[in-house]
Amino acid sequence: MMALMPVDEAQAALLAGVTATETEWVELAEAGGRTLAADLAALRTQPPVDVSTMDGYALGKDVASDGWYSVVGEAAAGHAFGRSLASGEAVRIFTGAPVPEGADRVALQEDAEREDDRVRFATRAPSGAYIRKRGADFIEGETGLFAGTRLGFGALGLAAAMNHARLPVRRRPRVALIASGDELVKPGTNALSHQIVASSTVALARLVDDAGGEAIDMGIAPDDLSALRDRIRSAMTGGANVVVVMGGVSVGDHDHTRPAFAAEGMEPGFWKIAMRPGKPLMHGRLGRVHALGLPGNPVSTLVTGLLFLAPLVRAMLGRDDVLPVAETAIVTAPLRANDMRRDFLRARLSVEAGRLIVTPVANQDSALLSMIAAANALIVRREFAPAAEIGEAVDIIRI
């Protein structure tokens, strides 16, 4: 029997030599969830001048002998006080307003005793009080965001503040999804008893989308070599970066995925991985295009999608976080010792008294979508892991 390749080795082989997609420019408002293709420098300094962090009074260094300052004007956000402060003068100032020249501190309005146009304070604010210095956030020319960053709300806010209206992002990798099997019909059709609803396309498309790719539904190919070859070819013509065939990767007489890719000139990568579910997973290259055969059992399709396809998409985006992040949680059921296949148990993760608790779902059959729908994590059981007792910490991946 052909030896099974360890998961880590297969992931490394898959991700080695991935080329990032091209750069495209998008409007800031369209850039959410995309991945930066280049480092982004600040186009201005923020704050551009020293500003007040509170509502109060801007004061100079010198205190008048009687403690009273004369209030000579006002500074509000967007409205600077026009001149330098002289000794003994105060300017009424509001949050975000430029601190006038000659002022070195801001005193809170809560601490002020105001009488007409003069003001005094019981205690003296220290030098620099309530002043946010020019450039405290970023300085013009400084790199604020790095290539490979997924643009979440914080990064988008920073990009806007740095005065970028458009951002360079990686084009979404195009992932063609081909379902294969004579038994498959589209969701919502009048399926006969020997037919199965093709559920993996929509599920995998969601996973691809979430990873930052663009899923292309290539429909259902029958269990026929030339039909599958046609489908692979049209995916290539359509500009796919990854061609995925779901099902038909095992060793049965009707499993045409590998032969079809091979007939299209695939340079073989790996086939058969030491993992459960997902053993028959296959990868190869059609020139620069990645060929992936994902095992047909729906849970196997999604687990291999999560561990291989999604990381491949993220790698093509040049993302700085490619592989799923492992965390630990306390297991609530005993787990038996593992064999040489890394096991990914579908499980339910929750928080109890501030700790992560994880429970495997009732049935680990890789055909049961009800079980993966009920799960929100995978428990990762490493190769030859010893039995685990209730209360032990185990590795998990959120899904």
Ligand SMILES: Nc1nc2c(c(=O)[nH]1)N[C@H]1C(S)=C(S)[C@@H](COP(=O)(O)OP(=O)(O)OC[C@H]3O[C@@H](n4cnc5c(N)ncnc54)[C@H](O)[C@@H]3O)O[C@H]1N2
């Ligand atoms: N003799 C052996 N038989 C099998 C092995 C093996 O090593 N030796 N591996 C088993 C494992 S593990 C898996 S997983 C399956 C996967 O095989 P295939 O990739 O060839 O999948 P199919 O036979 O095409 O389909 C399996 C199952 O999944 C259903 N399916 C397929 N595509 C979809 C879809 N898009 N949506 C919903 N359901 C789908 C299909 O109807 C079958 O019931 O092979 C084992 N056999």
Ligand code: MOO
């Ligand atoms: O991948 Mo099969 O993945 O064990 O059902």
